Amino acid sequence: MLKTTPFHPRTAPLVRAQTWRRWAGYQMAxxxxxxxxxxxAAIRNAAAILDASPLHKYLVAGQDASRLLDRMITxxxxxxxxxxxxxxxxxxxxxxxxxxxxxSRLDDSTYRLTSADSSLRWLQMNAVGMDVxxxxxxxxxxxxxxxxxxxxxxxSQASSADFTKLKYFRVIETTIRGIPVQISRTGYTGDLGYExxxxxxxxxxxxxxxxxxxxxxxxxxxxxxxxxxxxxEAGLIMMDVDYHxxxxxxxxxxxxxxxxxNLGWAVSTKKGPFNGRRALAAERTxxxxxxxxxxxxxxxxxxxxxxxxxLPPHLSNVAWRTSVPVYRAxxxxxxxxxxxxxxxxxxxLALAHLMAPHDKPGTAVEIEVTVEHQRYRxxxxxxxxxxxxxxxxxx
Amino acid sequence: xxxxxxxxxxxxxxxxxxxxxxxxxRAGRKTLVLERRPLxxxxxxxxxxxxxxxxxVFSYVVSLLRPEIIRDLDLPKHGxxxxxxxxxxxxxxxGDYLGSWAxxxxxxxxxxxxxxxxxxxxxLFGRLMHHMAMAVKPILGxxxxxxxxxAPSDLRGLLKLGGxxxxxxxxxxxxxxxxxxxxxxxxxxxxxxxGPLKATKSAxxxxxxxxxxxxxxxxxxxxxxxxxxxxxxxRAWGFQKGGTGAISGAIAGAACAFGAEIRTDAAVERVxxxxxxxxxxxxxxxxxxxxxxxxxxxxxxLTFTRxxxxxxxxxxxVEGIRRYKFRGSSGKVNLALSGLPDxxxxxxxxxxxxxxxSISPSxxxxxxxxxxxxxxxxxxxxxxxxxxPSMIDPGMAPPGKHVMSIFVxxxxxxxxxxxxxxxxxxFGDAVVDTLARYAPNIKSLILHRQVLTPADIERITGLSEGxxxxxxxxxQQLFFLRPVPAWAKYRTPIRGYWQCGAGxxxxxxxxxxxxxxxxxxxxxxxx
Numbered sequence: 039m040l041k042t043t044p045f046h047p048r049t050a051p052l053v054r055a056q057t058w059r060r061w062a063g064y065q066m067a068x069x070x071x072x073x074x075x076x077x078x079a080a081i082r083n084a085a086a087i088l089d090a091s092p093l094h095k096y097l098v099a100g101q102d103a104s105r106l107l108d109r110m111i112t113x114x115x116x117x118x119x120x121x122x123x124x125x126x127x128x129x130x131x132x133x134x135x136x137x138x139x140x141x142s143r144l145d146d147s148t149y150r151l152t153s154a155d156s157s158l159r160w161l162q163m164n165a166v167g168m169d170v171x172x173x174x175x176x177x178x179x180x181x182x183x184x185x186x187x188x189x190x191x192x193x194s195q196a197s198s199a200d201f202t203k204l205k206y207f208r209v210i211e212t213t214i215r216g217i218p219v220q221i222s223r224t225g226y227t228g229d230l231g232y233e234x235x236x237x238x239x240x241x242x243x244x245x246x247x248x249x250x251x252x253x254x255x256x257x258x259x260x261x262x263x264x265x266x267x268x269x270x271e272a273g274l275i276m277m278d279v280d281y282h283x284x285x286x287x288x289x290x291x292x293x294x295x296x297x298x299x300n301l302g303w304a305v306s307t308k309k310g311p312f313n314g315r316r317a318l319a320a321e322r323t324x325x326x327x328x329x330x331x332x333x334x335x336x337x338x339x340x341x342x343x344x345x346x347x348x349l350p351p352h353l354s355n356v357a358w359r360t361s362v363p364v365y366r367a368x369x370x371x372x373x374x375x376x377x378x379x380x381x382x383x384x385x386x387l388a389l390a391h392l393m394a395p396h397d398k399p400g401t402a403v404e405i406e407v408t409v410e411h412q413r414y415r416x417x418x419x420x421x422x423x424x425x426x427x428x429x430x431x432x433x
Numbered sequence: 434x435x436x437x438x439x440x441x442x443x444x445x446x447x448x449x450x451x452x453x454x455x456x457x458x459r460a461g462r463k464t465l466v467l468e469r470r471p472l473x474x475x476x477x478x479x480x481x482x483x484x485x486x487x488x489x490v491f492s493y494v495v496s497l498l499r500p501e502i503i504r505d506l507d508l509p510k511h512g513x514x515x516x517x518x519x520x521x522x523x524x525x526x527x528g529d530y531l532g533s534w535a536x537x538x539x540x541x542x543x544x545x546x547x548x549x550x551x552x553x554x555x556x557l558f559g560r561l562m563h564h565m566a567m568a569v570k571p572i573l574g575x576x577x578x579x580x581x582x583x584a585p586s587d588l589r590g591l592l593k594l595g596g597x598x599x600x601x602x603x604x605x606x607x608x609x610x611x612x613x614x615x616x617x618x619x620x621x622x623x624x625x626x627x628g629p630l631k632a633t634k635s636a637x638x639x640x641x642x643x644x645x646x647x648x649x650x651x652x653x654x655x656x657x658x659x660x661x662x663x664x665x666x667x668r669a670w671g672f673q674k675g676g677t678g679a680i681s682g683a684i685a686g687a688a689c690a691f692g693a694e695i696r697t698d699a700a701v702e703r704v705x706x707x708x709x710x711x712x713x714x715x716x717x718x719x720x721x722x723x724x725x726x727x728x729x730x731x732x733x734x735l736t737f738t739r740x741x742x743x744x745x746x747x748x749x750x751v752e753g754i755r756r757y758k759f760r761g762s763s764g765k766v767n768l769a770l771s772g773l774p775d776x777x778x779x780x781x782x783x784x785x786x787x788x789x790x791s792i793s794p795s796x797x798x799x800x801x802x803x804x805x806x807x808x809x810x811x812x813x814x815x816x817x818x819x820x821x822p823s824m825i826d827p828g829m830a831p832p833g834k835h836v837m838s839i840f841v842x843x844x845x846x847x848x849x850x851x852x853x854x855x856x857x858x859x860f861g862d863a864v865v866d867t868l869a870r871y872a873p874n875i876k877s878l879i880l881h882r883q884v885l886t887p888a889d890i891e892r893i894t895g896l897s898e899g900x901x902x903x904x905x906x907x908x909q910q911l912f913f914l915r916p917v918p919a920w921a922k923y924r925t926p927i928r929g930y931w932q933c934g935a936g937x938x939x940x941x942x943x944x945x946x947x948x949x950x951x952x953x954x955x956x957x958x959x960x
Contacts, residue, residue: 055536072536075517075668076787083516083674084827188827254832256824337504348567348600353666381668383509384500 040065043091044180044241048249052259058386059262064092064155067261069082072353073355074267075381077260081268082382084256085186087248088265090226090233091241093139094156095175099148102168106151107141110164112296113319114309118143123222127296127302128160133317134284134293136160137277140194142209150175150235154277155285164313179243185231185268186250188255188396193221193232196251204232206432226265228272230430266357268379270387273332273423275299279359280330280375280389297326298391302421306337329397332421333364333374335386339417343409347369353379353386364390365404365415371396374405380425387425388418388419396420441955442714442724444701444740445895445934447475450730451684451695452948453933453955455506458691460956465722466685466693467714469700469895472678473685475730476894476901477943479678483881485831486769488825489676490883491890491901493765493820493838494518496661496670497944498680499573502651503669511686514674516825520788522779523633524871526795531629532777533783559659564605565612568597573660573946576939576954577913577921609866612652613892613908618796620652632793634818639842641902641941643760644797645803650908655940671749672825680943702939704729704740704930711930726929726955730948732896732903733757733916733936737925746926753917757936758910761887762806762897764844768837768865769830769881773821774872787824792817792867806843811860811886816842834880839864846887846898857884902941903934912938923951930954 042419043062055072058065066089069077080086091390098106108115111126111140118124127138138324139153151157161172190201199212199221217240225231249257250280269276277283281294295306295318305318337351344351357378364372377388388405396403399422404415442458443450446468457464472478477492495515503513520536531545545554571593578590598606611620621631635646638654645651661670666853673680685695700717704727713723729736737746737754771774779785793799793816802812818840823830830836848856861884869875885901896903904910913921914937923931933951935941 072539075535076519079516083514109695191832254827256827275955337500350567350663351666355668379666379668382514384503384667 043089044238045089045091045182045245047242048245049089049259057261061262062092062094066092069261069263070259074261074263075355076088077258077264078267078381080256080258080260081186081229081264083186084258084326085184085188085192086258086264087245087252088180088183090183093176093181095179095181096151096153096161097173097175098159098161099173100168100170102165102170103149105356106161106165106168106170106219107151108309109312110161111141112301112305112312112314115141116308118311120145121208121210123209123224125207125224127299129296129314129318130284131313131317133295133314133321134287135281135296135299135301136284138275140222140224142220144209144211145219155283156387169377178238180236180238180244182234182236182244182248183225183227183231184234185225185227185229189229189231192248192252192255192257194239195433196247197221211219214244217244217247226272226274227268227357228274228424228426228431229428230433231267231282238424251431263356266376267380270357270376270378270389271380271382271424272424273300273389273425275301275330275389276376288423294328294391295320295321295326298328298330302326323392328372328391328393330389330391330423331397331399332423332425333377333388333390333403333418334421334425335388336404336417336419337386340386340407343407343416347410349410355379362388363406364392364397364418366401371403382426385425389423392401396406420433437722439463439722439724441465441726442467442722443626443728443730443933444704444714445469445475445730446473446681446685446695447730447934448477448681448684448943448945449933449935449948450475450689450728451681452502452506452945453728453730453952454693454695455684455691456949456952457955458688458693459505464688464693465724466688466695467699467701467716468695468697471697473695473697474678474681476890476896477677477681479676482767482883483769486834486836486881487676487829488658488767488883489678489822489838490767491765491885491894492677492943493822493840494671495673495677495680495943497573497657497664497942497946499944499946499949500664500667500669501574502945502949506684506687508683508687511690512675512679512683514679515669515671516674517668518671518788518825520785521633521791522776522785522788523534523629523791523793524776524778525629528778529776530776531627531633533633538935544630547630548625549629551625551627554624555647561605561608562656562659563662564601565609566656566663568601568609569656570663571597572659572912573939573944574950576923576950577915579913579919579921581918612656614649615652616647616649617651618646618653618800628795629793632796632799633791635796636793636794636799636818638792639799639803639816640818640840641763641900642905642907643736643758643762643806643843644907645807646799648803653908654906672820672822674826674828676822676829677943692831701740704927706741706745706927706930712878717806726931728931728933728951728955731794732759732900732934733932734759734897735895736934736936741927741930746902750917750920750926756957757916758905758907759846759898759900760905761846761890761896761901762844763840763842763901764811764860764887765885765890766839766841768839768879768883770835770837770878771880772833773835773880774837774868774878775874776872778871786821788820790819792819792871800844806845809845809849811844811848811863812842813863815844815864817864817867819868832891840867846884846891846900852886852888857886857889860884860886877939903936906940911940915940923954
């Protein structure tokens with residue numbers, strides 16, 4: 039019923055507890071072990087290999103490819119050099135975010151766009167009258183993320199390319215054990231890491247080559263549960279969890295502008311016309327109504343809620359993805375959309391939408407916590423994102 | 434330099450000393466840590482004994498590191514990174530094994546393979562131990578009240594404790610009493626029937642003590658394991674990235690960030706005392722450094738009879754320290770390996786190599802190992818707790834190569850005829866031979882072997898008689914009796930001279946609680 043990715047023949051036998059989930063219509067491992075502790079640890083300690091194939095992928099090529107993308111995304115496409123990768127949102131005319139993803143400039147006039155949601159129609163609508171070829175390569179191209187402090191060492195074993203020269207958010211074309219691939223220094227973990235793009239028929243061979251090269255370095259297949267913790271630590275948003283696409287929102291209140299989901303930095307104030315430009319300029323002037331921030335739940339107050347029930351604090355080893363109200367001085371000032379216990383930082387973290395001006399770093403707020411079927415509030419502080427930002431990510 | 438004056442000097446840069454320094458510096462005290470060795474950490478050090486291979490030379494896992502210390506000193510920022518160590522297997526003499534896995538269903542299925550009755554019992558045993566650990570755990574964070582004292586603070590502490598025990602209810606209180614008095618073998622006999630299960634569980638009760646699983650009093654230490662589980666949500670149990678030295682490094686980093694200074698290669702010869710008050714320390718180099726407070730992180734013997742003149746202390750105290758039991762009973766073998774061991778019971782590569790391997794096939798086996806030690810010999814067939822750190826943190830060894838850490842018991846400090854180089858090697862051979870019975874390829878993999886006897890542990894770290902806990906964790910040496918009655922609150926008869934090592938409550942393991950409680954007492958006193 040669900041589709042399988044090109045890596046499925048290798049990943050499926052590893053899913054020991056049959057913990058599968060859906061991702062964009064694909065069958066995807068939540069975890070390979072029954073629980074994600076070891077897979078998460080690999081991301082921060084050694085290297086994790088993650089199947090990212092369900093991403094939607096488009097090749098955009100031709101004389102007007104840059105013009106099309108520039109019209110669509112909020113960043114300035116004219117500044118993107120060959121071999122560079124942008125992470126960017128794109129908006130509707132009202133300046134509300136439709137999706138977020140990456141744009142890689144593969145050569146002078148060829149780009150690859152990735153997105154969480156299917157984007158073919160939106161690309162075509164924006165391309166009217168342009169000399170551009172748009173190809174949906176979602177099924178044709180498999181994607182693997184290799185993330186963690188030893189990911190570079192593993193790639194250096196498997197490929198002759200010089201990975202010390204591949205800078206953060208750059209992409210190269212090379213081979214891994216003879217298999218043609220594109221490797222971008224990107225990822226969804228906030229750590230040193232790479233994403234490897236391969237033609238689907240070669241996917242299994244690529245997996246095998248990486249496992250072989252990576253085994254002495256502790257390479258560990260990891261699923262979405264582990265990734266989810268890492269991306270929360272890295273303060274990276276997820277569509278349908280932390281925000282809703284303007285194309286899917288049923289009411290206005292469900293939509294967000296880039297400024298409201300911590301992507302204001304990705305909105306160019308200087309570039310030419312693009313979708314949502316006027317609305318975003320106005321919002322910039324008046325100030326965003328909402329901020330998207332980190333919350334750091336204060337341990338003592340959290341522990342106290344459990345102690346009152348004679349229980350030790352319970353923390354799931356899987357991130358939560360439910361909306362939870364946030365208060366300040368008794369007033370509701372927003373809501374948290376996902377959170378987790380951070381094994382790395384030894385803190386209970388959450389990502390939250392807070393109304394201005396309650397989104398200032400350091401603001402003391404309260405977050406709802408349910409203990410023994412009863413709702414309480416634990417103390418928390420507003421933090422700037424990301425929570426975790428190791429030097430090696432960009433070094 | 435010698436003209437400088439500090440608010441506090443910590444003697445010994447072990448993890449407790451560093452924790453104490455961290456808390457004192459955090460409170461704004463000008464603090465200096467003096468460490469005899471070229472590196473801090475005491476028994477929590479990582480050293481490259483063989484080129485390219487890093488070893489947690491002595492202490493090798495983190496279990497009870499107090500969460501409040503992790504938070505107060507923000508240790509993750511300074512390098513704390515604890516990686517999961519998920520399983521334990523016990524290879525059996527018949528070629529089978531007993532596994533303990535992280536997933537409850539897998540674990541239960543494995544137990545059922547040996548005894549469904551034990552699998553059922555485990556649920557209720559776990560719940561009982563949970564409740565007892567809940568009752569006992571607050572003690573870890575508490576300055577021990579003296580039950581013989583009528584001082585308000587002592588009475589308050591006792592009342593609090595009494596409340597905890599009362600809340601247990603009769604059944605659990607009785608179980609707690611049994612746990613405090615029985616041998617671990619007898620206690621586990623009440624619950625389980627499968628021998629290797631009892632043996633592997635009882636092993637945690639004998640570590641670092643000169644007791645066997647049939648010795649009364651050994652059951653209590655079983656609780657420690659469950660106290661660790663109460664912090665389970667915090668996930669502070671496992672293997673520190675970079676070895677235990679990296680924990681010491683993180684604590685030292687935090688202390689320095691708060692303004693503490695650390696000097697290595699700075700052996701303290703004695704504590705300077707004038708008019709019954711500590712005024713500073715004299716280094717082996719002759720240098721003298723002044724301070725308002727001197728805190729010893731060394732063990733009680735060194736604290737009370739080496740750093741200060743025992744003649745200046747009350748004779749009862751000196752006698753108590755003389756009788757305080759060290760009796761180091763464990764050794765360590767660290768191996769650099771060219772590849773992975775192949776266990777007969779679970780051949781090839783598998784998840785078991787990422788966890789612990791316990792050589793504890795039966796209670797009889799452990800008790801016999803103890804019998805050897807009782808009569809002054811090292812165990813011919815020792816209890817061993819084995820981990821392969823490079824399987825968890827690949828950075829511990831070159832790619833494809835491995836390090837193996839083997840904790841061994843028993844190796845008595847008082848060996849018949851004393852420890853010699855030949856005896857050390859014979860001990861190392863006994864360990865490797867024992868392991869080779871379960872993993873026959875081990876001998877062909879060894880690139881380098883480091884064998885540490887209690888005498889070596891004493892020589893290198895300074896720990897008296899090589900006891901890894903700064904004195905046995907036996908009931909008569911715990912809580913308000915640690916290290917001796919009336920001096921269990923980190924103070925000494927010399928004003929301004931304090932103790933903060935694992936020889937004080939609550940004791941050993943990389944817990945840091947002694948260092949924290951001592952520092953908090955010092956700060957409270959000076960308010």
